[in-house]
Amino acid sequence: MKVISSIKALNNYILSLKxxxxxxxxxxxxxxxxxxxxxxxxxxxxxxxxxxxSIFINxxxxxxxxxxxxxxxxxxxxxKNLKALKIDILFLPxxxxxxxxxxxxxxxxxxxxNILCGITRPAYFENFATTMCKLCNIVxxxxxxxxxxxxQKYIILKSMVKDLNLNISIKKTKTVRxxxxxxxxxxxxxxxxxxxxxxxxxxxxxxxxxxxxNEGYNLSEDIxxxxxxxxxxxxxxxxxxxxxVDSETLSELQTATKHSYIFIACYCGKNRxxxxxxxx
Numbered sequence: 569m570k571v572i573s574s575i576k577a578l579n580n581y582i583l584s585l586k587x588x589x590x591x592x593x594x595x596x597x598x599x600x601x602x603x604x605x606x607x608x609x610x611x612x613x614x615x616x617x618x619x620x621x622s623i624f625i626n627x628x629x630x631x632x633x634x635x636x637x638x639x640x641x642x643x644x645x646x647x648k649n650l651k652a653l654k655i656d657i658l659f660l661p662x663x664x665x666x667x668x669x670x671x672x673x674x675x676x677x678x679x680x681x682n683i684l685c686g687i688t689r690p691a692y693f694e695n696f697a698t699t700m701c702k703l704c705n706i707v708x709x710x711x712x713x714x715x716x717x718x719x720q721k722y723i724i725l726k727s728m729v730k731d732l733n734l735n736i737s738i739k740k741t742k743t744v745r746x747x748x749x750x751x752x753x754x755x756x757x758x759x760x761x762x763x764x765x766x767x768x769x770x771x772x773x774x775x776x777x778x779x780x781x782n783e784g785y786n787l788s789e790d791i792x793x794x795x796x797x798x799x800x801x802x803x804x805x806x807x808x809x810x811x812x813v814d815s816e817t818l819s820e821l822q823t824a825t826k827h828s829y830i831f832i833a834c835y836c837g838k839n840r841x842x843x844x845x846x847x848x
Contacts (some may be wrong), residue, residue: 569651573660582708592615592630594709597776599623600629600642600754603746605709608713609653611741616717619732620707621650622659624666626699631797637752659707666702674698677724680818684720684831694723704734712736717743717751719829719844723818742808743843745771751843754774764838766802770834772800774845777830781847786824788812799834806834 572578585592593612597605605621612619623646625639641766642837646781650658674694681693714722725738744752748764749771759767773795780794792810799805812824821828828847833840 569655569658571647571658571660573662573665575661575665578659578706580656582706588706590614591710592618592620592708593711593713594656595619595621595713596703596708597621597623598625598754599639599646599758600750602744602754602756603647604697604715604717604752606653607650607744608715608741609650609655611739612713613654613710616711617697618656620659620709621639621655622707624699624703625663626663626666626695638758642754659703660736663704666699673730674801675701677727680720680727681722682808683814683818683820685833686720688833690807693724697724698803700725701728701732701734704729704736706831707738711739713739715740715741715743716846717843718754718829720818723816749775751841753841755839757839758839759836760804763804763839767836767841769799769802770832770836770841770843771807771845774830774832774843778847779844780834781824788820788822788824791830793825794832795832804837807836808835815848 572581593616595608595612609619609621612715625636627636647658675697676694677697703732712725714725722738722740729736729738746752748768750756750767751771767803776798777791779794780791785791791812795810796807799807812821812828813819813831814821815827824847826848829844830847831844833842
């Protein structure tokens, strides 16, 4: 595993790889890696000649109360895990190399960025899209792997690649869950024992909502109220939002269809957890 921090050094190495026509798979992360990230890496190694993982801890993409040390302290462990997985390159850019002083240019996905998680996280997806565009230009991947857990990011990436004519495929991978059904996330490690009892109810509400839909109940308001009745059983859960949207445009729907997704965000104690499910 090569560890590269310099953009120029990585550019030169990528140039030599491109001459051999090797395919590059790319997994972009913020660190504190988990089995969901490892699953994407394993998939990339099976499908591509070269697998590159980036760890870029961007403070602008953290919540106000989110501790950056969660990611910084995990770096040593992350390196060991990535070495064990035998990735080809770990790209570790510094913040000022991606966003230098007086940086001015940002990508706004408009209708895809100011909805769902974008409502409570202003500029979050603008920073995400800009970071990903810069990483795409630096890494020049053939395929980017993105978990269904991050479905809004997946749709924004697809839109960005299409609109900016980037010759990259975006592959959606299945959400990886623990034995309780909780979608894996770096912040899960911060949950208390009581919160760990409540967190699985988020996915339970999604599964039961899908069953409810399959029984013939398709009004979004009814499905959402059905989910809220389930979620109120959990003491530490507070719903941020539940929304039923079109799978491609992410536009909110009054009536759910087989082409819909249910999105949910809940505060579990101080930690904000997100999840989704397809109604297909």
